[in-house]
Amino acid sequence: MFLCCWLALGALIPATFSINPGVKVELTRKGLEYGRQLGMVSIQRKLKTIKIPDFSGSQSVAHIGKVRYSLSDMQIDNVQLPQSAVDLVPGNGVRLSISNAFISLHGNWRVKYLKIIKDSGSFDLKVSGLTITTTIATKSDETGRPVVSSVNCSATVNSATIKFHHGASWLYNLFKKFISKALRKAMEKKGEFYNIGKHQEPPFSPTAFSMPPEINNMLYIGLSAFTTNSAAFVYNKAGALSLYITDDMLPKSSPIRLNTRTFGIVIPQIAKLFPGLMMKLLVKTVKTPIITFEPSNVTVQATASVTAYAIQPNGTLTPLFVLNLDSSVSAQVFVSGMRLAGTVTLNNMELTLGTSYVGEFQVKALYSIFQMVLKVVVLPKLNAQLAKGYPLPTLGKMKLVNTQLQVLKDYMLIGTDVQFKD
Numbered sequence: 001m002f003l004c005c006w007l008a009l010g011a012l013i014p015a016t017f018s019i020n021p022g023v024k025v026e027l028t029r030k031g032l033e034y035g036r037q038l039g040m041v042s043i044q045r046k047l048k049t050i051k052i053p054d055f056s057g058s059q060s061v062a063h064i065g066k067v068r069y070s071l072s073d074m075q076i077d078n079v080q081l082p083q084s085a086v087d088l089v090p091g092n093g094v095r096l097s098i099s100n101a102f103i104s105l106h107g108n109w110r111v112k113y114l115k116i117i118k119d120s121g122s123f124d125l126k127v128s129g130l131t132i133t134t135t136i137a138t139k140s141d142e143t144g145r146p147v148v149s150s151v152n153c154s155a156t157v158n159s160a161t162i163k164f165h166h167g168a169s170w171l172y173n174l175f176k177k178f179i180s181k182a183l184r185k186a187m188e189k190k191g192e193f194y195n196i197g198k199h200q201e202p203p204f205s206p207t208a209f210s211m212p213p214e215i216n217n218m219l220y221i222g223l224s225a226f227t228t229n230s231a232a233f234v235y236n237k238a239g240a241l242s243l244y245i246t247d248d249m250l251p252k253s254s255p256i257r258l259n260t261r262t263f264g265i266v267i268p269q270i271a272k273l274f275p276g277l278m279m280k281l282l283v284k285t286v287k288t289p290i291i292t293f294e295p296s297n298v299t300v301q302a303t304a305s306v307t308a309y310a311i312q313p314n315g316t317l318t319p320l321f322v323l324n325l326d327s328s329v330s331a332q333v334f335v336s337g338m339r340l341a342g343t344v345t346l347n348n349m350e351l352t353l354g355t356s357y358v359g360e361f362q363v364k365a366l367y368s369i370f371q372m373v374l375k376v377v378v379l380p381k382l383n384a385q386l387a388k389g390y391p392l393p394t395l396g397k398m399k400l401v402n403t404q405l406q407v408l409k410d411y412m413l414i415g416t417d418v419q420f421k422d
């Protein structure tokens, strides 16, 4: 029946689902209560704007014969929803119950009988003791993600009374009972089963993780290592993890410069073969960085190649050597606005020789140069990128407040209260 569908769709669904692979969202009792309050405000507002279809029929009346009637232009003018409750039902559904509701509406009536006699006026209908129960059920689809499987709704009406204005009183007295009954029936008609879409995304296999029973915040969002690793994968595929480093990116005060003179101190062949040239480095991840979550510790293992070039006077880049750089960084992760952001600091790094075009040399001797390059150029660049953040699942115009983030084994848990803006 008409009341049910938007009731179910209007307020509650957005607060229950918005799922990415490897992301779990759990609503607590506190969250449900907040959802109920919001839902009731929106239901009350929507009820007043609802369009009620015109209603017509005919009825045989003793001594008169067939009387045709119609009710039109019905408009809800008062809604009272004194009692409501939201519950989680077994099988991961959400149930909204409204009881003792009162709705009144105003409309126009029109009758025609004995072929030529017409009469019309207005009426007021009061529906009281209205009980509406809506259940939004969820199930897992083939990829393990929750989808809305059905919206089921029932309504019962305790009493519906109608008062006609204008017209012949014998007539509306005759009709009052009949029309009240018909309207009541129409309102109680069963809600249907709805199949609300289905996620058509490719299958995935996030690491299973279960969220601890938390209750202090309204909403808990779990992000598995899978999610952050797939974000890293996407960044890596997009080529976002490669960086050219030139001398102007080093601090002016640094005695270490990207030129063949500085590198010539450690590798004399460079100074000899390419005197007086500036240099350029290309740092490129060769594998997708691996992100691991341990309690209170996010670690990123990255393997990169570093190619050093001499810049010839005509602009040609002449490769000097390629190093393998394995590094481990620790990440501090936090929620900023609706995004998950972070900063990283270097734990340790290892350098090994990939290829040399300038003969043999001691890689160890380059360690402090590259540590400086990582600390003053690469990590600040990465941090600027990380500060932009990774979008959290958003549920409409939601603002997060009282947000806390914990790093646990294999996942991050964000507990938050939410505020919805109109």
Ligand SMILES: *[C@@H]1O[C@H](CO)[C@@H](O)[C@H](O)[C@H]1NC(C)=O
Binding pocket: 089, 135, 152, 153
């Ligand atoms: C509606 O939901 C209730 C509670 O889950 C259930 O008992 C009832 O059978 C459902 N009705 C339909 C038509 O599925």
Ligand SMILES: *[C@@H]1O[C@H](CO)[C@@H](O)[C@H](O)[C@H]1NC(C)=O
Binding pocket: 297, 298, 299, 328, 330, 347
């Ligand atoms: C986090 O773990 C890594 C790897 O086990 C370790 O190197 C690092 O020191 C740890 N950081 C903190 C803050 O415990």
Ligand SMILES: *[C@@H]1O[C@H](CO)[C@@H](O)[C@H](O)[C@H]1NC(C)=O
Binding pocket: 312, 313, 314, 315, 316
């Ligand atoms: C640029 O200069 C280098 C070194 O002198 C030379 O080997 C190369 O052929 C030059 N390239 C072009 C395009 O002129």
